[in-house]
Amino acid sequence: MKSKDFLYYDLGVYCPCFSAYGYCSQNCHCTNCKNREYYEDFVEERVDMIKMKNPRAFDPKIVRVQDASEIEPHSSNAVPMPEVQVPRTFV
Secondary structure, three states: OOOHHHHHOOOOOOOHHHHOOOOOOOOOOOOOOOOOHHHHHHHHHHHHHHHHHOOOOOOOOOOOHHHHOOOOOOOOOOOOOOOOOOOOOOO
């Protein structure tokens, strides 16, 4: 049996570019990561495998107020959070 990290093999475990559904560039700090346009078929195969397990895996984690009406609330008292600008930084 393969380990659960098999899906991330050669993509740089927990690669922030991959989790943001984007490719790595020269400016990111990933090393030995195949999350590059050159390996597009490989990356898309991994994305499909992950989406089979969790269809919302690559959905944005923060939702704008305008989009909040499209999301089913968890309770009848749910109030959408105000829109917040979060700076995107990669370590």
